[in-house]
Amino acid sequence: MPRTSDKGNRMPPSPIRKLVPYAEAAKKRGIKIYHLNIGQPDIETPQVMFDAVRNYPKRVVEYSHSAGNESYRKKLTEYYRRYNINLDYTEIIVTTGGSEAIEIAMMTCLNAGDEMIIAEPFYANYNGFSAQADVVIKPIRSTIETGFALPPVSEFKKMITPRTRAIMICNPSNPTGYLYTRAELESLRELVLKHDLWLFSDEVYREFCYDGKEYVSAMHLEGIEQNVVLLDSISKRYSACGARIGALISKNKEVMSAALKFAQARLSPPAFGQVAAEAAVDAPEEYFSKVKTEYVARRDFIVNALNSIEGVFCPKPSGAFYCIARLPVDDADIFCQWLLEKFSYDSQTVMLAPASGFYSTKGAGKDEVRIAYVLNINDLRKAMECLALGLLQYPGRTLKREKEKQAAE
Amino acid sequence: MPRTSDKGNRMPPSPIRKLVPYAEAAKKRGIKIYHLNIGQPDIETPQVMFDAVRNYPKRVVEYSHSAGNESYRKKLTEYYRRYNINLDYTEIIVTTGGSEAIEIAMMTCLNAGDEMIIAEPFYANYNGFSAQADVVIKPIRSTIETGFALPPVSEFKKMITPRTRAIMICNPSNPTGYLYTRAELESLRELVLKHDLWLFSDEVYREFCYDGKEYVSAMHLEGIEQNVVLLDSISKRYSACGARIGALISKNKEVMSAALKFAQARLSPPAFGQVAAEAAVDAPEEYFSKVKTEYVARRDFIVNALNSIEGVFCPKPSGAFYCIARLPVDDADIFCQWLLEKFSYDSQTVMLAPASGFYSTKGAGKDEVRIAYVLNINDLRKAMECLALGLLQYPGRTLKREKEKQAAE
Numbered sequence: 001m002p003r004t005s006d007k008g009n010r011m012p013p014s015p016i017r018k019l020v021p022y023a024e025a026a027k028k029r030g031i032k033i034y035h036l037n038i039g040q041p042d043i044e045t046p047q048v049m050f051d052a053v054r055n056y057p058k059r060v061v062e063y064s065h066s067a068g069n070e071s072y073r074k075k076l077t078e079y080y081r082r083y084n085i086n087l088d089y090t091e092i093i094v095t096t097g098g099s100e101a102i103e104i105a106m107m108t109c110l111n112a113g114d115e116m117i118i119a120e121p122f123y124a125n126y127n128g129f130s131a132q133a134d135v136v137i138k139p140i141r142s143t144i145e146t147g148f149a150l151p152p153v154s155e156f157k158k159m160i161t162p163r164t165r166a167i168m169i170c171n172p173s174n175p176t177g178y179l180y181t182r183a184e185l186e187s188l189r190e191l192v193l194k195h196d197l198w199l200f201s202d203e204v205y206r207e208f209c210y211d212g213k214e215y216v217s218a219m220h221l222e223g224i225e226q227n228v229v230l231l232d233s234i235s236k237r238y239s240a241c242g243a244r245i246g247a248l249i250s251k252n253k254e255v256m257s258a259a260l261k262f263a264q265a266r267l268s269p270p271a272f273g274q275v276a277a278e279a280a281v282d283a284p285e286e287y288f289s290k291v292k293t294e295y296v297a298r299r300d301f302i303v304n305a306l307n308s309i310e311g312v313f314c315p316k317p318s319g320a321f322y323c324i325a326r327l328p329v330d331d332a333d334i335f336c337q338w339l340l341e342k343f344s345y346d347s348q349t350v351m352l353a354p355a356s357g358f359y360s361t362k363g364a365g366k367d368e369v370r371i372a373y374v375l376n377i378n379d380l381r382k383a384m385e386c387l388a389l390g391l392l393q394y395p396g397r398t399l400k401r402e403k404e405k406q407a408a409e
Numbered sequence: 410m411p412r413t414s415d416k417g418n419r420m421p422p423s424p425i426r427k428l429v430p431y432a433e434a435a436k437k438r439g440i441k442i443y444h445l446n447i448g449q450p451d452i453e454t455p456q457v458m459f460d461a462v463r464n465y466p467k468r469v470v471e472y473s474h475s476a477g478n479e480s481y482r483k484k485l486t487e488y489y490r491r492y493n494i495n496l497d498y499t500e501i502i503v504t505t506g507g508s509e510a511i512e513i514a515m516m517t518c519l520n521a522g523d524e525m526i527i528a529e530p531f532y533a534n535y536n537g538f539s540a541q542a543d544v545v546i547k548p549i550r551s552t553i554e555t556g557f558a559l560p561p562v563s564e565f566k567k568m569i570t571p572r573t574r575a576i577m578i579c580n581p582s583n584p585t586g587y588l589y590t591r592a593e594l595e596s597l598r599e600l601v602l603k604h605d606l607w608l609f610s611d612e613v614y615r616e617f618c619y620d621g622k623e624y625v626s627a628m629h630l631e632g633i634e635q636n637v638v639l640l641d642s643i644s645k646r647y648s649a650c651g652a653r654i655g656a657l658i659s660k661n662k663e664v665m666s667a668a669l670k671f672a673q674a675r676l677s678p679p680a681f682g683q684v685a686a687e688a689a690v691d692a693p694e695e696y697f698s699k700v701k702t703e704y705v706a707r708r709d710f711i712v713n714a715l716n717s718i719e720g721v722f723c724p725k726p727s728g729a730f731y732c733i734a735r736l737p738v739d740d741a742d743i744f745c746q747w748l749l750e751k752f753s754y755d756s757q758t759v760m761l762a763p764a765s766g767f768y769s770t771k772g773a774g775k776d777e778v779r780i781a782y783v784l785n786i787n788d789l790r791k792a793m794e795c796l797a798l799g800l801l802q803y804p805g806r807t808l809k810r811e812k813e814k815q816a817a818e
Contacts, residue, residue, distance in 0.1 A: 001635040001661065002574065002605050008517045008667030017475060017673045038472070045470045053681055054463045061454045061651040061685075063447070066426060096505050096653065099675040107541060108417045112521075128674030132516060165411065196411050226410040242470040242680025244505065244653075252410065258417030264426050265537030266508040271651025272462055272681035276470075 011131050015124045015357020022340035023351055031344050034375060034383035037336075037351040039174060041321065041374040043239040043294070046287050052279035053272050061271050066263040068094025068247075072278040076247065079281045083206065085219045085230075091251055093259055094269045094277075098204050098233030098246035099125065105229045105248055106133035108258045109166065109198045116166040116200075117159050119151055121324065121358035121365055123174045123202065138164070139360035144326055144368065147315035148176035150184040156191055166198035167191065169218070172205040175358045175370040176324050177299075177317020179209055182216045189221040199224060204233040204246075205320040207288055210296050213318050225251045236321075238280045239291075243273035295321050298373040298380060305384040306371070309391060311399040314371075321373050324355055324365075330396035332356065332369050343390045350386040367398075420540050424533045424766020431749035432760055440753050443784060443792035446745075446760040448583060450730065450783040452648040452703070455696050461688035462681050470680050475672040477503025477656075481687040485656065488690045492615065494628045494639075500660055502668055503678045503686075507613050507642030507655035508534065514638045514657055515542035517667045518575065518607045525575040525609075526568050528560055530733065530767035530774055532583045532611065547573070548769035553735055553777065556724035557585035559593040565600055575607035576600065578627070581614040584767045584779040585733050586708075586726025588618055591625045598630040608633060613642040613655075614729040616697055619705050622727050634660045645730075647689045648700075652682035704730050707782040707789060714793040715780070718800060720808040723780075730782050733764055733774075739805035741765065741778050752799045759795040776807075 016038050023033055067073065073089035080087050095101040102125075110116065112134035118126060120139035130137050140155050142148040156167070167188060172179040192199045201218030209215045218228045233246035248259055299316070303323060306314040311328030329335040333354040343349055355368035373380060391397060425447050432442055476482065482498035489496050504510040511534075519525065521543035527535060529548040539546050547568050551557040565576070576597060581588040601608045610627030618624045627637045642655035657668055708725070712732060715723040720737030738744040742763040752758055764777035782789060800806060 001663075002518070002607050004517055004663050004667045005520050005523075007520070008670070011516075011667065011670040011674070013670050014475070014673035020474075040471055042469065044468045049470070050465060053465065056459060056462065059453045060449075060451060061458070061649040063449055063650045065429075066423070096679070097676060103675070107420075108413055109411070111414050111416070112543075114414075125674045125676075128670070132671070132674070134521075198411050240470040241472045242677060244677070244679040254410075254413050258413045258420065261417070261420040261422050261537070262541070264423035265420070265534045265541070266512070267506060267534075268651060268653070270505070270653040270679040270682055272685070273679055276681070 007131060012127050012357070014128070016353045019336055019340060019351065022337055026340045026349065030347060032348045033340070034348065034350045034379055034386065036371045036373065036375065036383055037353040039236065039321065039372045039374060040241055041236070041239045042376060043291055045240045046238055046280055046283040048279040048283055049238060049240060049276035052275045056272065056275060063268040064271055064274060066268055067260055068092070068269055069274050069278065072274050075278050075281045083215070083217060085217055087249065091249055091256065093248045093256065093263050094274060095246040095248050095263070096266070096269050097235060097244040098202065098231055101231040101233070101246045101248040102126070102129045102202070103132065104259050104262045105200055105231060106130065106135055107262055108255055109229065110135045113163060114165040115161060115163045116168055117156055117164060118168045118360070120360050121148070121175050121355055122168070123170055124357045126168065127360065136163070137360050141361065141364065142176070144313065144315060144324060147317065148173065148178040148324065150180055150188070153187040153191060160195055164195065164197065166200055168200040168202070170202040172209060172319020174205065174320055175322050175353070175355065177320045177322045179213050179317070179319035180216065182214065185216050185218070185221060189224055192224050192227050197227060199228045200231060201228060202231040204231070204236050207237050208292065208295060208321060209319045210292070210299065211318050229255060234277050234280060238283065240276065240280070243276055244270050245273040245277040295373070298377060299323070301377050302371065302373045302380055302384070305380070309388045311391070323371050323373070324368050325371060326368050328391060328397055328399040329367055329394060330398055332367055334396060335394055336369065338394055339386070339390050343393060345386050345389050348382060348386055350383040350390070416540060421536050421766070423537070425762045428745060428749060428760065431746055435749045435758060439756060441757045442749070443757065443759045443788055443795065445780045445782065445784065445792055446762040448645065448730065448781045448783060449650055450645070450648045451785060452700055454649045455647055455689055455692040457688040457692055458647060458649060458652070458685035461684045465681065465684060472677040473680055473683060475677055476669055477501070477678055478683050478687065481683050484687050484690045492624070492626060494626055496658065500658055500665065502657045502665065502672050503683060504655040504657050504672070505678050506644060506653040507611065507640055510640040510642070510655045510657040511535070511538045511611070512541065513668050513671045514609055514640060515539065515544055516671055517664055518638065519544045522572060523574040524570060524572045525577055526565055526573060527577045527769070529769050530557070530584050530764055531577070532579050533766040535577065536769065545572070546769050550770065550773065551585070553722065553724060553733060556726065557582065557587040557733065559589055559597070562596040562600060569604055573604065573606065575609055577609040577611070579611040581618060581728025583614065583729055584731050584764065586729045586731045588622055588726070588728035589625065591623065594625050594627070594630060598633055601633050601636050606636060608637045609640060610637060611640040613640070613645050616646050617701065617704060617730060618728045619701070619708065620727050638664060643686050643689060647692060649685065649689070652685055653679050654682040654686040704782070707786060708732070710786050711780065711782045711789055711793070714789070718797045720800070732780050732782070733777050734780060735777050737800060737806055737808040738776055738803060739807055741776055743805055744803055745778065747803055748795070748799050752802060754795050754798050757791060757795055759792040759799070
């Protein structure tokens with residue numbers, strides 16, 4: 001039997017999805033699971049998207065242009081103008097989800113062995129895409145104490161080697177919910193300019209900025225227009241994760257020309273999704289205001305609920321729909337699996353994503369979990385009840401042990 | 410400005426799509442183009458697929474399982490049983506088109522520098538996917554004189570080195586339309602077994618086997634079940650290229666487990682396409698019989714039409730909807746571009762795919778084109794008129810030169 005590849009072996013399983021078999025087993029035992037492990041919102045997809053697909057304009061579901069339908073790309077320039085991002089449609093390649101935008105950007109810009117600096121914790125699948133592209137991630141630790149603010153630029157400077165070719169950010173951040181300030185982005189801008197680096201900016205959560213704070217795109221930064229590659233997706237914007245429509249955007253013509261060759265190899269992005277996505281650009285403004293109000297309420301609820309559990313700490317994020325919480329457990333990977341395998345309360349349990357998978361540094365984030373607040377407040381309340389109870393019963397609970405120690409002394 | 414990657418530079422542009430800008434320019438000049446350059450059939454997508462998408466069952470377009478919806482994978486096992494391919498649904502990963510199945514198969518099974526033997530001419534994008542995966546294609550020439558039959562196994566044996574890890578076939582073949590015989594496949598089976606190679610089998614055209622000839626799948630070959638990776642797609646089967654739904658199939662559990670990690674990184678295949686594809690499994694049998702009758706008529710027409718043009722030779726293929734023709738031209742790349750840039754007849758022209766892009770050997774297939782007979786016979790007739798006239802007028806015509814030479818003698 002032939003052996004699978006080294007890359008296949010090296011490839012990390014998704015930390016968000018690796019617990020899926022335990023969840024499936026729990027469901028088969030009749031347990032209801034509150035899924036806070038994955039950024040799959042419960043928010044309804046805008047009706048205009050379903051209508052567009054229902055009225056699919058052709059009798060043959062054809063390939064589109066490899067860069068996406070021209071009509072959609074032109075429509076997208078309208079969308080970006082609302083955010084003060086001025087594009088020509090040729091500066092957009094429609095991709096199969098944001099995932100493919102990341103894949104193509106790495107293959108287009110980086111050689112095997114090139115280094116990319118990312119503040120950790122970061123979106124776990126960057127690890128997978130880096131493994132695919134043989135890119136070396138150089139993590140810089142951001143900490144829960146600062147709410148996962150950008151580490152000081154002096155830390156980035158320390159990491160720069162002759163192989164450093166890129167910085168990657170996610171803003172607002174998955175998994176931390178942190179929204180970068182203009183000052184933070186300006187400090188990155190200087191670094192990018194000085195060392196002539198690529199700046200990959202994953203901004204798929206731009207609709208989700210809270211508390212009146214300003215959204216600053218990497219495309220707003222002056223003087224690094226040739227360095228910036230914007231990675232985008234409609235998955236979260238319109239709660240249409242399954243449509244698999246994203247975009248790779250750059251003003252750098254060499255990037256676009258090389259990226260198009262990768263896009264041509266896979267022929268075209270999905271046809272139904274593109275038609276839906278084009279219609280979504282005209283989704284009514286109240287769709288977003290309603291969604292945003294809902295997420296703010298959820299965030300406020302969940303951050304309060306978490307911080308009121310003994311031993312739990314969760315900073316309050318200003319963007320996206322995630323937060324990272326520190327739990328009083330020995331190992332969040334074991335705890336999250338235990339919640340699915342061994343725990344239930346009233347035939348219910350909660351599924352969380354162990355944060356370890358969002359760190360590149362081994363052992364980091366061992367007592368942290370990522371929580372996606374993608375359920376309604378009633379469900380979030382029940383999920384938090386499960387979590388609180390689970391933390392009391394979990395054998396690897398660290399708080400209890402301390403109390404037991406005290407009792408023993 | 411940072412430099413794009415070596416891989417980005419090395420990546421071949423699609424030979425099928427590289428002439429697109431010339432076609433777009435011709436259209437802007439008011440020229441009607443008969444597209445025989447791309448395997449985009451004009452056949453209508455089955456109504457059940459549109460109905461399924463119209464009745465999308467959820468209010469949220471969610472991610473599916475990374476391996477695809479369980480219901481669809483189970484339904485697919487029914488489909489394959491009709492072809493005597495017996496699968497458990499866990500032996501299927503739904504991919505974003507056949508393209509992604511190929512990408513994931515290569516990354517899963519092959520290391521950088523590993524060699525893969527393919528009979529050329531072969532589907533051009535194998536070059537792109539190999540470049541992405543740093544796999545080295547070792548081509549073996551099949552010839553137009555034999556109708557592009559499998560080269561003798563002795564030729565394969567000569568190519569085997571310590572780095573040889575795989576053989577790739579496409580059956581029935583894009584771009585040649587050749588349908589491999591049982592004897593040919595048995596000879597490959599022995600080779601695969603002897604050298605413990607992977608056998609990647611791209612069988613996306615299995616519905617299109619003509620003249621009562623037998624379709625033999627790589628999955629039918631005994632004793633190499635652990636070596637075979639089947640690469641599939643619904644694009645051609647249901648004329649649904651834009652749905653972007655394919656499949657990676659293997660009985661090898663290590664392959665499936667590593668492949669799933671790549672699938673997890675990109676989250677899930679398209680939701681609308683999956684729902685449509687699941688419904689398509691129940692497309693009425695007459696859909697296929699009608700389509701097949703149509704393709705046989707087209708093939709007969711086009712092969713006759715081609716062979717009746719002076720200096721043109723086209724073997725008659727038994728599968729898929731392609732043929733390769735040898736033309737009396739100095740360079741088919743230049744000729745195909747000339748047809749779009751300089752030629753028109755009654756404000757019409759024809760777009761063909763230069764065969765050079767389907768060969769890995771530099772200079773091979775220089776006077777050949779691939780023709781996709783994906784238009785109705787009326788359009789094919791007009792396209793052949795354009796081709797015949799174009800060949801008379803083309804400055805690089807080789808026949809004319811010979812006559813001129815004779816005249817001069």
